[in-house]
Amino acid sequence: EDKVVQSPLSLVVHEGDTVTLNCSYEVTNFRSLLWYKQEKKAPTFLFMLTSSGIEKKSGRLSSILDKKELFSILNITATQTGDSAIYLCAVDTNTGNQFYFGTGTSLTVIP
Amino acid sequence: SAVISQKPSRDICQRGTSLTIQCQVDSQVTMMFWYRQQPGQSLTLIATANQGSEATYESGFVIDKFPISRPNLTFSTLTVSNMSPEDSSIYLCSVVYSYEQYFGPGTRLTVT
Numbered sequence: 001e002d003k004v005v006q007s008p009l010s011l012v013v014h015e016g017d018t019v020t021l022n023c024s025y026e027v028t029n030f031r032s033l034l035w036y037k038q039e040k041k042a043p044t045f046l047f048m049l050t051s052s053g054i055e056k057k058s059g060r061l062s063s064i065l066d067k068k069e070l071f072s073i074l075n076i077t078a079t080q081t082g083d084s085a086i087y088l089c090a091v092d093t094n095t096g097n098q099f100y101f102g103t104g105t106s107l108t109v110i111p
Numbered sequence: 112s113a114v115i116s117q118k119p120s121r122d123i124c125q126r127g128t129s130l131t132i133q134c135q136v137d138s139q140v141t142m143m144f145w146y147r148q149q150p151g152q153s154l155t156l157i158a159t160a161n162q163g164s165e166a167t168y169e170s171g172f173v174i175d176k177f178p179i180s181r182p183n184l185t186f187s188t189l190t191v192s193n194m195s196p197e198d199s200s201i202y203l204c205s206v207v208y209s210y211e212q213y214f215g216p217g218t219r220l221t222v223t
Contacts, residue, residue, distance in 0.1 A: 034212065041201050041217030043154075048211060088153060090212070099212055103153040 003027075004091050006102035013109055017079050021105045023089030024071040033072050034099065035063055036088040043088055046074070079109045113138045113208040117215035124194055124222050131190045132218045134204030139184035144205040145177070146214075154203065160187040194222045 004025045013019055025033065032050045036043035047056045049065035049072055056063050060079075065072045076083055086106050090099040114137040124130050134143060143160040157177055158168040166179040180188045191198050199222045204215035 041219060042203060042214040045211060045213070101154045
């Protein structure tokens with residue numbers, strides 16, 4: 001059965017800290033892995049990763065994929081209170097129509 | 112990218128009633144997806160809405176409870192029927208466009 005597991009489930013840090021969120025997956029016919037930030041209702045897209053070892057970066061956020069070990073990490077440096085959200089990892093496959101979502105990591109950044 | 116609108120954005124409904132959620136996309140897409148996110152949980156796919164054919168439901172979801180319409184390539188509706196408090200959730204419409212997934216703003220449903 002295809003599955004996506006995220007860790008930790010929740011995290012509380014102080015502003016300025018650096019955090020690393022983990023996503024491991026077991027799917028057949030992997031195509032891509034996506035990271036989303038969910039603050040209120042709708043997730044907003046952060047990154048799509050398809051190749052191992054190539055870091056994607058956007059401001060203080062970066063992510064990398066390891067297709068051999070079947071995981072990805074999302075790094076956030078110099079965290080701010082506005083980074084407080086649920087971060088979702090999802091995996092897309094070449095078969096079927098759905099993206100498989102992890103349970104998410106709830107990040108709280110306190111001043 | 113694809114821009115998705117959903118309505119209503121929120122509603123409070125009494126048990127036993129039904130609510131229809133509308134989803135509009137600014138681009139033509141083959142498949143539209145309906146997700147549910149119950150409090151404290153991740154997204155769960157309810158069904159895939161296919162234009163011109165019946166929706167494909169995931170395990171645990173049935174057409175009688177969640178009827179879906181897909182009259183054209185830019186629009187879909189999801190009805191939550193005979194609601195109970197367990198249906199209180201966020202309902203999200205989603206499309207895949209150029210291999211990226213986009214979500215509507217969501218409908219927060221509370222059933223009392």
